[in-house]
Every structure is written in structure tokens, then in C-alpha cells.
Amino acid sequence: MTSELDMSSADRLTQPPSLEGFRDAVPRRLCTDCGVSRMADPSACGTACQFIAPEYAESEMVAHGRAASERPDEVHFGVHQRIVRARMAHSAEGAQWTGITTGLAAELLEQGKVDAVLAMVPSDDDKWRPKPALITDAADMTRARGMRMGYAPLLALLEPALEAGHKRLAVIGIPCQIHALRKLEAELGLERLYVIGTPCSDNTTTENFHTFLELLDDRPERITYLEFRADYQVELRFDDGTKREIPFLKLPISKLPSDFFPLTCRTCVDYTNRLADITVGYMGGTGEQWLIVRNERGEELLADLDDKIITGPVASKGKRESHVRGFMANVERAAGGLPLRAMPDWVRPIVAFMMPKIGPKGQEFARTRVEMKAIETVLHLRAAMPKKMRSMVPAHIWKLVAPYGLVPEKDEKPADDKAA
Numbered sequence: 001m002t003s004e005l006d007m008s009s010a011d012r013l014t015q016p017p018s019l020e021g022f023r024d025a026v027p028r029r030l031c032t033d034c035g036v037s038r039m040a041d042p043s044a045c046g047t048a049c050q051f052i053a054p055e056y057a058e059s060e061m062v063a064h065g066r067a068a069s070e071r072p073d074e075v076h077f078g079v080h081q082r083i084v085r086a087r088m089a090h091s092a093e094g095a096q097w098t099g100i101t102t103g104l105a106a107e108l109l110e111q112g113k114v115d116a117v118l119a120m121v122p123s124d125d126d127k128w129r130p131k132p133a134l135i136t137d138a139a140d141m142t143r144a145r146g147m148r149m150g151y152a153p154l155l156a157l158l159e160p161a162l163e164a165g166h167k168r169l170a171v172i173g174i175p176c177q178i179h180a181l182r183k184l185e186a187e188l189g190l191e192r193l194y195v196i197g198t199p200c201s202d203n204t205t206t207e208n209f210h211t212f213l214e215l216l217d218d219r220p221e222r223i224t225y226l227e228f229r230a231d232y233q234v235e236l237r238f239d240d241g242t243k244r245e246i247p248f249l250k251l252p253i254s255k256l257p258s259d260f261f262p263l264t265c266r267t268c269v270d271y272t273n274r275l276a277d278i279t280v281g282y283m284g285g286t287g288e289q290w291l292i293v294r295n296e297r298g299e300e301l302l303a304d305l306d307d308k309i310i311t312g313p314v315a316s317k318g319k320r321e322s323h324v325r326g327f328m329a330n331v332e333r334a335a336g337g338l339p340l341r342a343m344p345d346w347v348r349p350i351v352a353f354m355m356p357k358i359g360p361k362g363q364e365f366a367r368t369r370v371e372m373k374a375i376e377t378v379l380h381l382r383a384a385m386p387k388k389m390r391s392m393v394p395a396h397i398w399k400l401v402a403p404y405g406l407v408p409e410k411d412e413k414p415a416d417d418k419a420a
């Protein structure tokens, strides 16, 4: 998904809402309220934040023992030992896919390897609004199942967890949260930390997400599930058990306000959660889940699930280049303030029908999405906050966009990323 750029959003300070049980957040220009600014020392944002000066190569060395190599799939997906398709042998009720993410954490609690897990549960008054939770009982991991759209201060629970004596933790988080966690990790004094990541793209406020649901269906309050699937369909499920599929091309994107996606998420530099021990997504899974096992701790997490999980090789089909180039042309128009080129109405159903047949699949679909996101990052940030290009765009993003003729302009080249 992409949207037109709202230049004014670049200049606004983001003031995350007051939340019961949490300190107020410090307003910042680019912020997804990961929780650091609600900790005892909010100035830690200066070193922790993905939107200030992310340091992937350095953090990869600490988390994985080495920085990402030049191998094409490491440029796309970050350091890994292997990438597999996977599903839980018994799909977990209420899970976004089959429940691998919450299953991994539940197993850690079950086996006594951690004292607590930090994860997101639904808010009491809105099932779509994420709320950070400290979970100590494996059975309670069921509460965290499912994807919610929005931001919530997950890492603000680190200090309460330590105060409660929990020294062995697991954290489930999206990439901007995990970047900050890794930067703070050494100072936390933990005995053990397991990092379970999911990919993340096109996140927005929960309020904006409700607007999107209202545009999708005339019974939005009855929608219980939404997913952007790898077969170019959005799947909706309703509380009466019915389902609906909408091809991406028929989504009401042009009806969304121009600042629907905050600048943070349009300029995000890490789609696949490069600093997690294991990333649990679906993009390359051809209909199943997709795991990027990054280091020995990721292997340990997977091994612990034993026969509760079924894994297999990933597939790959199609060619991404023309799709990525077409997408880039649209982003160039949007980032330059021009309206997106509208496809004639009569063409839409034909292309929507053809995409699942001709579009990239499996690993090639995942590479396509990662390159598209990297192009968005460069073009939107260059248009909205050009002075941040040098400090905020890491080397792996430049490598991803280079085949499309996007190279750092004068003063944009990263200074100290060792992967450069």
C-alpha cells in the first residue's frame, strides 16, 4: 500500500496519548511510542531510536555474531541461518495465522526458560488497539494472539518487569520496538533475553485503522480479523463466522486521507525485523507462515516447539523487477505531491484477477515487498525530511534500491554504518 505524502506531517511533533499505568510520553517528531520515552530516562531515545541514527551492522554483530553478508537474501532479509515455511501442527484459535509467535513464547514459559513475556494484547475497550502486557503464565499467551493495528509502549514494561524480579525475559515485537530493545539490552542486566519478531509494514494509528475498516465494509464493528495475504487478497473475517476476500487493487486506498500512514511507517528502514532472534511472518510462505531463523537462540526457540510445529522448504516463483519498477513510478508521483495514477475502472478487475497468476510468489514475493518498502523509505524521507537521509537510511536500504537507479545523493551516504 502507498499513499500521497502529507508534507505537514513531517513538521509535527507526535504526542502519544496518556495511558493508565504508564508515564506520559515525550513528544518527538518521528516516534512510534515504542515505550522508551516513558521509561525513567527518556533521553535513552537518543541512542535507542530507529528514527534517529539506526545502527544495524553494529547491533547485528551483538545479536547474531556477525553483520549481514552480501548474499542477496541477506541483503533482503538480514542475517539468517535458514528461512523456512512453517505452520503449527494444530492451528491456534484466535491466532493471526497458526499461532507460531505466541506458541514460541508460551513454550518458553512452559519450560521455565523465562520468567515473563512482553507482548501486545487487545485493549479492554477496543479489540483493535494494542496494549502492552507482561505475561507470566503460558496459558495467558492466548490473550496476545492476533494482529492489532496501532502503536503501544511495549518497552515501557521493561522496568516494571525488572522491578518484579524477572531477569529472564522474552519480548515479542515489531521492528522499531526491537531496534530500541537491542540498543538498551546491555544496560538492562538481564540474565537471558529471547527476541521474537514479526515483520511490520503500513502500520497506522488504531483510529485510522477504524476509518479503513469503515471503508471496507458496511458492518465494520463485526470484523474480527484482517490480513494482507501473499496472494494479493485482503482477508476479512466476521463475528458470525463468514469471510470476505478483497483483491489489493480493489482496496479503497484513494479514499484514505493523505496522512493515513504516518511518516514513521512510510520511512521505516526495517521490514523484516533484522535484529530479532527469529522473525515470524508470512510473506514468503506461499499461504503458510514464514520463519527467518537468524541465530542459535532462534534455532533453540524453534527446536523447543518440537513436533508442535511443521516446517518445510520455501518456494519461489516469478520475477519481481517490473512490479517493483511500476510501484516506484507511483511512489515517485506521490512523494512529489502528485496524485497517484489511477488505473481505469474497467482494467482493475482484470489486473486484480491476473495478479495472483502472474505476480511473484514465495521468496520472490517477499523480495518484492522488501524492495518496494525500501524505495518508499528513500523517496518519502528525501521529500519530507531530506536532512535525515544521512543518519536514518542504513546501508542495507541503499543496497536494496540500487538496482532501480536510486543512489545516495551528496550528503545522503551513511557515515558510520559498517555494512556500507
Ligand SMILES: Cc1cc2nc3c(=O)[nH]c(=O)nc-3n(C[C@H](O)[C@H](O)[C@H](O)COP(=O)(O)OP(=O)(O)OC[C@H]3O[C@@H](n4cnc5c(N)ncnc54)[C@H](O)[C@@H]3O)c2cc1C
Binding pocket: 094, 095, 096, 097, 098, 099, 100, 101, 102, 103, 119, 120, 121, 130, 144, 145, 146, 147, 148, 149, 150, 151, 172, 173, 174, 198, 199, 200, 201, 202, 203, 204, 280, 281, 282, 283, 284
Ligand atoms: C502492524 C503489523 C503489520 C504487519 N505486516 C506484515 C507484513 O507486511 N508481512 C508479514 O509477513 N507479516 C506482517 N506482520 C506480522 C504478521 O501479522 C505476523 O506474521 C503474525 O502476527 C504472526 O502470526 P501468528 O499466528 O504466529 O501470530 P499470533 O500467535 O497470533 O501472535 C501475534 C503476535 O503479534 C503481536 N502483535 C499484535 N499486534 C501488534 C502490534 N500492533 N504491535 C506489536 N505487536 C503486535 C502480539 O504480541 C502477538 O504476540 C505484521 C504485524 C503487525 C502488527
Ligand code: SF4
Binding pocket: 028, 030, 031, 032, 033, 034, 035, 036, 037, 038, 044, 045, 048, 049, 050, 051, 176, 180
Ligand atoms: S525510541 Fe521509541 S519512544 Fe523514543 S522516539 Fe523512538 S520510537 Fe519514540
Ligand code: SF4
Binding pocket: 032, 174, 175, 176, 177, 200, 201, 202, 203, 264, 265, 266, 268, 269, 270
Ligand atoms: S512500519 Fe516500521 S515504523 Fe511503522 S510500526 Fe512497523 S516497524 Fe514501526
